[in-house]
Amino acid sequence: MKITVLNGSPRKQNTTFMVDAFVAGAEEAGHTVEVIQVGKMKIAGCMGCEYCHGKGEGQCVQKDDMEKVYPAYKDCDMIVFASPIYYFTMTAQIQAAIQRMYSIMNLPKAEKAALLLSSMSPDVYDGAIGEYKGILGFMGIEDAGIITAKDPENGSEELRQKIYDFAKAL
Numbered sequence: 828m829k830i831t832v833l834n835g836s837p838r839k840q841n842t843t844f845m846v847d848a849f850v851a852g853a854e855e856a857g858h859t860v861e862v863i864q865v866g867k868m869k870i871a872g873c874m875g876c877e878y879c880h881g882k883g884e885g886q887c888v889q890k891d892d893m894e895k896v897y898p899a900y901k902d903c904d905m906i907v908f909a910s911p912i913y914y915f916t917m918t919a920q921i922q923a924a925i926q927r928m929y930s931i932m933n934l935p936k937a938e939k940a941a942l943l944l945s946s947m948s949p950d951v952y953d954g955a956i957g958e959y960k961g962i963l964g965f966m967g968i969e970d971a972g973i974i975t976a977k978d979p980e981n982g983s984e985e986l987r988q989k990i991y992d993f994a995k996a997l
C-alpha cells in the first residue's frame with residue numbers, strides 16, 4: 828500500500844515519536860510511506876469561495892504549502908492523521924490540511940485510515956475522534972485503528988512497540 832501520514836505537530840516530539848514507530852512498522856511490512864509535516868507548513872484555512880468547484884475545476888485558488896499535500900492525497904491507499912491534542916481537538920495546522928481537501932472532496936484511492944493522537948491529559952480525544960469518524964463516514968473509508976497516548980506514555984517503549992506492531996500488521 829501507499830500510505831500518506833499527515834503529522835500535525837509543529838514540533839518534533841511526542842507525535843513524531845508515534846509517527847516514526849508507525850513508519851518503521853509499515854515499511855517493515857513492505858508498504859511505502861510518505862510523511863507530510865503539515866504542522867510545520869504554511870497552509871491557510873479554506874476560504875469557502877467555491878472557486879475549486881466552479882472555474883477552478885478541482886484546483887484551489889490559494890497557492891501555498893497545500894500544493895505539496897494534494898498529490899499525496901490523490902495517490903494514497905491509506906491516510907493516517909497524527910496530531911497532538913490542542914484544546915480538545917487536532918491542531919489548527921492539520922485541520923487546515925483536512926479542510927482544504929474540499930477542492931477534491933474525496934480521497935480517490937484511499938480505503939483505510941488511522942488516527943494517532945498525543946496529549947498531556949487523559950480523556951481528551953472525543954473531539955478529534957468525532958471529526959475523524961465523520962470524515963471516514965463521509966468518504967466511505969474504513970477505520971484501521973485509533974491509538975491515543977497521554978504523557979508520559981506518549982514517549983514510552985511500550986507505545987512504540989504497540990504502534991510498530993499495528994503498522995506492521997496492516
Ligand SMILES: Cc1cc2nc3c(=O)[nH]c(=O)nc-3n(C[C@H](O)[C@H](O)[C@H](O)COP(=O)(O)O)c2cc1C
Pocket residue numbers: 836837838839840841842843910911912913914915916945946947948949951978981
Ligand atoms: C496550544 C496547546 C494546547 C494544548 N491543549 C491540550 C489539551 O486540550 N489537552 C491535553 O491533554 N493536552 C493539551 N496540550 C498538550 C499536548 O497535547 C501534548 O503535550 C502533546 O503530547 C504534544 O505533542 P507534540 O510533542 O507532538 O507536540 C496542548 C499543548 C499546546 C501547545
